[in-house]
Amino acid sequence: MFNTIKGTQDILPDEMVKWKYVESVSRKIFEKYGYREIQTPIFEDTGLFTRGVGEMTDVVSKEMYSFKDRGGRDITLRPEGTASVARAYIEDNLGIEGKVSKFYYVGPMFRYERPQAGRYRQHCQIGCEAIGSVNPALDVELINILLNCFEELGLSDLYPQLNSLGCLECRPKYRDILKENLKDKKEKLCEDCKLRYDRNLLRILDCKKEECGKIILDIPEIFNFLCKECLEHFEKTKYFLDEFKIKYVLNKRLVRGFDYYTKTVFEIVCAKLGSQNAIAGGGRYDNLIETLGGHKTAAAGFSIGMERTILALQNYGIKFPSSLKSKIFLACIGEKAFNFGIKLLAQIRKNGILAEIDYNNRSLKSQMRTANDLGVKYAIIIGENELAKNSVLVRDMEKNQQEEVPIGNVIASVSEAISKRGLI
RNA sequence: GUGGAUGUAGCUCAACUGGUUAGAGCGCAUGGCUGUGGCCCGUGAGGCUGGGGGUUCAAGUCCCCUCAUCCACCCCA
Numbered sequence: 263m264f265n266t267i268k269g270t271q272d273i274l275p276d277e278m279v280k281w282k283y284v285e286s287v288s289r290k291i292f293e294k295y296g297y298r299e300i301q302t303p304i305f306e307d308t309g310l311f312t313r314g315v316g317e318m319t320d321v322v323s324k325e326m327y328s329f330k331d332r333g334g335r336d337i338t339l340r341p342e343g344t345a346s347v348a349r350a351y352i353e354d355n356l357g358i359e360g361k362v363s364k365f366y367y368v369g370p371m372f373r374y375e376r377p378q379a380g381r382y383r384q385h386c387q388i389g390c391e392a393i394g395s396v397n398p399a400l401d402v403e404l405i406n407i408l409l410n411c412f413e414e415l416g417l418s419d420l421y422p423q424l425n426s427l428g429c430l431e432c433r434p435k436y437r438d439i440l441k442e443n444l445k446d447k448k449e450k451l452c453e454d455c456k457l458r459y460d461r462n463l464l465r466i467l468d469c470k471k472e473e474c475g476k477i478i479l480d481i482p483e484i485f486n487f488l489c490k491e492c493l494e495h496f497e498k499t500k501y502f503l504d505e506f507k508i509k510y511v512l513n514k515r516l517v518r519g520f521d522y523y524t525k526t527v528f529e530i531v532c533a534k535l536g537s538q539n540a541i542a543g544g545g546r547y548d549n550l551i552e553t554l555g556g557h558k559t560a561a562a563g564f565s566i567g568m569e570r571t572i573l574a575l576q577n578y579g580i581k582f583p584s585s586l587k588s589k590i591f592l593a594c595i596g597e598k599a600f601n602f603g604i605k606l607l608a609q610i611r612k613n614g615i616l617a618e619i620d621y622n623n624r625s626l627k628s629q630m631r632t633a634n635d636l637g638v639k640y641a642i643i644i645g646e647n648e649l650a651k652n653s654v655l656v657r658d659m660e661k662n663q664q665e666e667v668p669i670g671n672v673i674a675s676v677s678e679a680i681s682k683r684g685l686i
Numbered sequence: 687g688u689g690g691a692u693g694u695a696g697c698u699c700a701a702c703u704g705g706u707u708a709g710a711g712c713g714c715a716u717g718g719c720u721g722u723g724g725c726c727c728g729u730g731a732g733g734c735u736g737g738g739g740g741u742u743c744a745a746g747u748c749c750c751c752u753c754a755u756c757c758a759c760c761c762c763a
Binding site for chain 1: 716718753756
């Protein structure tokens, strides 16, 4: 017996219906905003991520699925989508001077983490990237798309958390100040934060431990140290959000785990999800393209977690549209009848009607039970008697009535009945 | 990676302090007179009790290891 690898899962047909729903709603909205789909490979040169996402980040330093292929190349299963899109943007020359290029992607990401509800080693992300402008309106457009998606899916009371991380100019300065401030308090920090002090200083702001929370309270906020450009960008972002009447929450502790983020970062959390509660996140990355070898190009993007979104929808009790159901079931009695029925079935399907048949020569009673379970509107019953008379029985399952219909008229009468009831 | 909980039929769960062929509900299959669904009733299939080792006359039950899931941390979607 084989099983799925830890942290991976089969998406069974019932579950797949939900995926398709979330995917199609998102796609529709992304395209409305002018984003076009791009598909990049699932594995890339490891360097793309160490360079793009940042060597010191947790994701890169301890969560990547990396290996050497048979040609000795260093390969990594992508842990996130932005770096690949940026790579494609540069490699395929997708930028047009003075214009914003908009892309969206759907696909699996891989991270070697300890699995938990809402956290898997292979999970699906669906995200947007807008490359080619520093305009804060773009940051707000992305947030707006997210909210549109969730609203359309039925999650209307979600709001984004917002922060600014500054740029390569002002963030290092703030980091120095932070470091200076924490220097003599370092020993009082929790074990994790002691490590973060050297590795990933800003994350200390995000620590949930009480002991650290107290210390963080006295530390100057990043807002006071943003450079003129970043501050202006931040103010304008908030201005646009207000103009769009988008409710948001400032979260000065919001620090994202990838190094490429600059200025705006945002995240949408769902209160009904436990600790893995971020269903979408993103921000601006004005230096990534340049870092990866392109021209300096400002950009921003976000990503939605498919599994978490579906969990959220379920926890809110939101109904998913049901998949298409068969309208007709062919119940055949005996081999002769089946041989005829299978041909009739093909014709019915050719006429665009979903239909099913029993393949196992079961009793009529069993077949009728199946017809009932499938919830079909009509059952067509075919037996020796009917064949002898060149007719079949068409049974209306809801009305509990059946009538004999000449074989030649079956398709017409059935499709008429079905279209009359608006069932196609 | 750290800490904790759990693991019995397809699903949800039961089996007193270790003690016969491990049960129930739902679901599934089938039958209730010759060829008719839903309700009801009968019957049946389906478990090496996650896996491996140990203690014992005897292990679903106790011990160890392992795997998986869940929860929190960490991190993120």
